[in-house]
Amino acid sequence: MTTSSDQMDAPVPIAPQAATGSSVGVVRTLFLPFNEPLPLASGQTLDAYALAIETYGTLNADASNAVLICHALNASHHVAGVSADNPDDIGWWDNMVGPGKPVDTDVFFVIGVNNPGSCFGSTGPASIRPETGRPWGAAFPVLTVEDWVLAQARVADRLGIWRFAAVMGGSLGGMQALSWAITCPERVAHCVVIASTPRLSAQNIAFNEVARRAIITDPEFHGGDYYAHNTVPRHGLSVARMVGHITYLSDDDMAEKFGRTQREPAAGGAFHYGYGVEFEVESYLRYQGEKFSRYFDANTYLLITRALDYFDPARETDGDMERALAPATADFLLVSFTTDWRFPPARSREIVRTLLKNGQPATYAEIDAPHGHDAFLLDDTRYHNLMRAYFVRIAATLRSVDPVARASA
Amino acid sequence: MTTSSDQMDAPVPIAPQAATGSSVGVVRTLFLPFNEPLPLASGQTLDAYALAIETYGTLNADASNAVLICHALNASHHVAGVSADNPDDIGWWDNMVGPGKPVDTDVFFVIGVNNPGSCFGSTGPASIRPETGRPWGAAFPVLTVEDWVLAQARVADRLGIWRFAAVMGGSLGGMQALSWAITCPERVAHCVVIASTPRLSAQNIAFNEVARRAIITDPEFHGGDYYAHNTVPRHGLSVARMVGHITYLSDDDMAEKFGRTQREPAAGGAFHYGYGVEFEVESYLRYQGEKFSRYFDANTYLLITRALDYFDPARETDGDMERALAPATADFLLVSFTTDWRFPPARSREIVRTLLKNGQPATYAEIDAPHGHDAFLLDDTRYHNLMRAYFVRIAATLRSVDPVARASA
Numbered sequence: 001m002t003t004s005s006d007q008m009d010a011p012v013p014i015a016p017q018a019a020t021g022s023s024v025g026v027v028r029t030l031f032l033p034f035n036e037p038l039p040l041a042s043g044q045t046l047d048a049y050a051l052a053i054e055t056y057g058t059l060n061a062d063a064s065n066a067v068l069i070c071h072a073l074n075a076s077h078h079v080a081g082v083s084a085d086n087p088d089d090i091g092w093w094d095n096m097v098g099p100g101k102p103v104d105t106d107v108f109f110v111i112g113v114n115n116p117g118s119c120f121g122s123t124g125p126a127s128i129r130p131e132t133g134r135p136w137g138a139a140f141p142v143l144t145v146e147d148w149v150l151a152q153a154r155v156a157d158r159l160g161i162w163r164f165a166a167v168m169g170g171s172l173g174g175m176q177a178l179s180w181a182i183t184c185p186e187r188v189a190h191c192v193v194i195a196s197t198p199r200l201s202a203q204n205i206a207f208n209e210v211a212r213r214a215i216i217t218d219p220e221f222h223g224g225d226y227y228a229h230n231t232v233p234r235h236g237l238s239v240a241r242m243v244g245h246i247t248y249l250s251d252d253d254m255a256e257k258f259g260r261t262q263r264e265p266a267a268g269g270a271f272h273y274g275y276g277v278e279f280e281v282e283s284y285l286r287y288q289g290e291k292f293s294r295y296f297d298a299n300t301y302l303l304i305t306r307a308l309d310y311f312d313p314a315r316e317t318d319g320d321m322e323r324a325l326a327p328a329t330a331d332f333l334l335v336s337f338t339t340d341w342r343f344p345p346a347r348s349r350e351i352v353r354t355l356l357k358n359g360q361p362a363t364y365a366e367i368d369a370p371h372g373h374d375a376f377l378l379d380d381t382r383y384h385n386l387m388r389a390y391f392v393r394i395a396a397t398l399r400s401v402d403p404v405a406r407a408s409a
Numbered sequence: 410m411t412t413s414s415d416q417m418d419a420p421v422p423i424a425p426q427a428a429t430g431s432s433v434g435v436v437r438t439l440f441l442p443f444n445e446p447l448p449l450a451s452g453q454t455l456d457a458y459a460l461a462i463e464t465y466g467t468l469n470a471d472a473s474n475a476v477l478i479c480h481a482l483n484a485s486h487h488v489a490g491v492s493a494d495n496p497d498d499i500g501w502w503d504n505m506v507g508p509g510k511p512v513d514t515d516v517f518f519v520i521g522v523n524n525p526g527s528c529f530g531s532t533g534p535a536s537i538r539p540e541t542g543r544p545w546g547a548a549f550p551v552l553t554v555e556d557w558v559l560a561q562a563r564v565a566d567r568l569g570i571w572r573f574a575a576v577m578g579g580s581l582g583g584m585q586a587l588s589w590a591i592t593c594p595e596r597v598a599h600c601v602v603i604a605s606t607p608r609l610s611a612q613n614i615a616f617n618e619v620a621r622r623a624i625i626t627d628p629e630f631h632g633g634d635y636y637a638h639n640t641v642p643r644h645g646l647s648v649a650r651m652v653g654h655i656t657y658l659s660d661d662d663m664a665e666k667f668g669r670t671q672r673e674p675a676a677g678g679a680f681h682y683g684y685g686v687e688f689e690v691e692s693y694l695r696y697q698g699e700k701f702s703r704y705f706d707a708n709t710y711l712l713i714t715r716a717l718d719y720f721d722p723a724r725e726t727d728g729d730m731e732r733a734l735a736p737a738t739a740d741f742l743l744v745s746f747t748t749d750w751r752f753p754p755a756r757s758r759e760i761v762r763t764l765l766k767n768g769q770p771a772t773y774a775e776i777d778a779p780h781g782h783d784a785f786l787l788d789d790t791r792y793h794n795l796m797r798a799y800f801v802r803i804a805a806t807l808r809s810v811d812p813v814a815r816a817s818a
Binding site: 041042142144199200201202203205206207209210212213214216217218219235238239242243246249251254255257258259260273274275278279281282285286289302306309310312315341 | 450451551553608609610611612614615616618619621622623625626627628644647648651652655658660663664666667668669680682683684687688690691694695698711715718719721750
């Protein structure tokens with residue numbers, strides 16, 4: 001990658017204060033094949049794999065303006081814009097990423113990577129295993145957050161990006177950002193961790209386990225090899241999604257959205273009594289569950305919930321989180337939402353306190369938003385203004401990168 | 410029922426201040442057949458049915474010392490003591506009910522009734538339907554809390570109890586106590602509502618719906634007629650129980666009990682990675698789910714969760730809870746537990762506020778206990794001292810009952 005001092009000296013564009021910005025427009029997925037085996041935390045390797053990615057904006061001359069967006073359970077590399085294949089398929093963080101948006105693609109080169117093990121184009125359990133000519137199924141290795149970070153790092157290498165201006169994510173994506181900051185400290189200038197947690201609680205793991213049991217005990221699961229039976233464990237996956245979905249919304253938000261609203265009483269005013277859809281919240285959840293079960297791979301659901309369970313930076317430091325986070329050199333931004341009961345503010349504060357004890361730079365914001373865990377995906381003005389301001393600050397640092405130092409690192 | 414002024418003048422025994430009291434000993438279930446049709450809220454009727462009950466202590470001469478204990482989802486009429494059929498089967502509220510216990514069976518005559526629709530001896534979906542000679546299955550009518558109150562009232566009639574010294578329950582049992590106080594005000598002197606709610610929130614209904622979907626979409630459910638197929642929807646019922654169980658425990662309690670403790674690393678210190686039981690909380694939940702699926706009837710699970718969903722005293726008063734509770738004349742005791750996130754203290758406070766607005770007598774205690782919703786079943790000293798004191802107060806009122814007034818009511 002060449003650098004140009006002319007370009008380096010050009011003024012850094014600052015995001016305009018438009019309320020929303022505009023879309024990155026039509027985007028196309030790139031598929032990057034990798035032949036160097038990926039060594040996994042489990043001891044297994046993934047010998048050859050492909051990763052689906054999207055990029056938005058332009059990488060600057062010294063490759064200092066790259067932002068990596070890490071996705072959570074059910075999202076993908078398609079972060080922003082409109083899919084070239086499907087005009088209805090808008091990126092999952094389109095309100096955050098785009099020209100004039102908080103993560104401004106007029107300033108930053110933004111990358112979304114579908115993690116290996118997922119089901120949106122990267123190699124996963126539904127992919128054909130070269131050795132057998134059949135889908136991997138249950139034989140696909142267990143992956144961890146650290147494995148994903150390694151895979152993402154290879155994408156960065158391929159694109160000539162040594163150091164990210166920011167690595168950023170919400171929920172499970174925030175865990176990946178945190179892991180980046182710990183395992184590749186020299187490659188992360190800013191680490192943005194939103195609505196996340198240093199590690200799952202027993203209750204978090206319990207909900208994941210219920211979801212997995214619903215999938216695994218569905219007779220259509222066939223031990224994970226349902227592809228060979230031309231079926232999918234649709235019911236189990238639907239129940240899994242329903243239980244997950246409840247944990248994404250706040251109690252208040254559900255009350256606000258659905259309350260106890262029931263189907264219309266029959267003529268004569270008599271209430272209906274039965275086990276069908278009687279309350280609006282049931283209709284909503286069933287719809288969410290069924291929709292999800294039509295596009296998401298059940299083995300991927302198992303794999304990703306397990307990666308969530310296993311993530312624990314302090315696993316190798318005898319539970320000592322201070323020691324675990326000590327290697328990070330990034331500037332941290334942590335954001336939590338008051339009504340998030342999946343990963344409540346207290347969990348973000350644990351990370352902040354640990355960083356501050358270590359003398360590591362951290363900014364923390366607790367947003368009073370009604371939408372529970374899902375708030376990180378939504379367009380809240382205070383939240384987006386905060387993100388915008390933080391990325392304006394990052395943009396102001398871009399010129400200070402010394403390309404010589406970078407090249408010799 | 411005869412009364413004796415001698416007995417009426419005898420001093421009321423006051424519960425001793427022993428820490429725990431003793432067991433009521435070996436108890437035997439009574440089965441009461443009813444042939445008068447039970448008219449149901451749904452418009453259907455249950456033409457003939459039997460109810461399983463247990464009683465502890467001695468009904469006094471004017472039948473003024475009776476306490477009705479209402480059970481929640483997975484409990485039964487077997488409230489206290491040791492089942493005559495099974496020495497390992499201790500009553501579900503044995504720490505609360507017995508000689509010298511907070512609800513002192515040396516003072517009170519305590520009744521437990523298995524609600525119709527349940528699966529512990531009373532007529533329910535697994536019972537033989539006389540018209541067909543086969544189990545009711547899906548044809549069993551939907552029952553409501555109000556239907557149960559009517560059935561319990563018939564038990565009281567049968568036993569010659571006109572007015573209860575107290576009607577009491579936790580969780581769904583508390584809803585029944587509340588319903589008693591509203592629908593049969595003259596029959597309830599004290600209404601004890603523990604860890605309950607005036608009506609389910611959307612989130613509560615959502616969790617119930619996930620549980621029901623897990624059962625109904627299990628292929629072994631056979632539309633509710635699994636008895637005819639000699640099977641049970643074991644997997645669905647197990648998942649249902651797992652999700653329920655999570656909501657019974659507090660996040661902190663789970664963290665305390667299980668934390669993130671994992672199976673022992675393999676020799677050499679390598680962590681194990683897989684989809685089996687890796688964390689202790691998984692092992693616990695699976696065990697709970699599987700145990701439950703061996704003894705509980707799936708149709709009963711549907712029926713009782715639906716009764717929970719439908720319960721809403723203000724359903725007939727256009728949502729106006731003040732007007733709904735206005736008919737009650739009982740003295741109320743409400744108890745909630747700080748870490749209960751299924752029915753949090755705020756929900757009990759709603760009831761208290763409504764009663765106080767109506768000028769109805771209410772005592773309220775919020776117990777700082779770590780065990781979540783399940784706390785109402787556990788032996789917490791402050792909680793039990795409170796209950797003991799309240800029932801001592803009730804005992805002191807027994808002599809003030811005027812048997813003549815009662816007989817003419």
